[in-house]
Amino acid sequence: MKLFTPRLLLLLALAAPQFAHADIGRFVGVYHGSLSAQDSPDGKELRLRVEVNEIDDGFNVEWNTTEVRADGKVKSKTYAIDFITSQRENIFSSAMKANLFGKRAALDPMRGDPYFWGRITGDTLTVFALLINADGGYEIQRYDRTLVPQGLQLHFTRSSAGKIIKTVDSLLVREE
Numbered sequence: 672m673k674l675f676t677p678r679l680l681l682l683l684a685l686a687a688p689q690f691a692h693a694d695i696g697r698f699v700g701v702y703h704g705s706l707s708a709q710d711s712p713d714g715k716e717l718r719l720r721v722e723v724n725e726i727d728d729g730f731n732v733e734w735n736t737t738e739v740r741a742d743g744k745v746k747s748k749t750y751a752i753d754f755i756t757s758q759r760e761n762i763f764s765s766a767m768k769a770n771l772f773g774k775r776a777a778l779d780p781m782r783g784d785p786y787f788w789g790r791i792t793g794d795t796l797t798v799f800a801l802l803i804n805a806d807g808g809y810e811i812q813r814y815d816r817t818l819v820p821q822g823l824q825l826h827f828t829r830s831s832a833g834k835i836i837k838t839v840d841s842l843l844v845r846e847e
Contacts, residue, residue: 694761694791695730697711698723699706702843712837713739721816721823721843723796729755729763730791732798733738752798754789763789785812807834821845 706717716739724731733751740746754763765787787803800812808831815826822845829837 686807695723695725695796697818698730698791698795698816698823699725700822701846703846704825704841704843706821706839706841712839713738715840717839719825719841719843721825726753726755729753729766730758730789732796752787754787754798760793764788796823803830810836 681841700723701721701786702721702723704719706719711717718735718737718739720735722733724733731751731753731835733749735747735749737745737747755766756832770846771779787798789796789798793798795815795817797816798814802810802812804810810831812828813830816823817826819842821842823843825839825841827837827839
């Protein structure tokens, strides 16, 4: 007696990716927030923007952080990353480049690139970034974006060797 028929395997293969990213629709949107210099851990004004979009096999997160320093200098960083379904429920692989066969894949942290992955747990979309330092140490960045009535509550932490270096908390209001 066969445990898996070809039809059952096909049904499971078709259903798995849809199930794995079914919750992302709740997060889709554009969000803005800011921190005053007094509230910022670095004493700089921060302007934050996050956009979440659904894609065929996962989702895309684009975020921009603009720092306004006390001397008036402005520094801005933008990241846009596709996250695709993995074989694990509600855990997503980053897809930042095409590999030799044209399949989207993550960057290589052993070359100094950040390695990103994401997950959805309840009302929280989390993006992790792992960076391996030149000396072989590591840094982890964690972006928790939790659904709240106004939009998303951001809780960011940056840690190295298990010690928290920086935290940022901000309300990101959903654009209408």
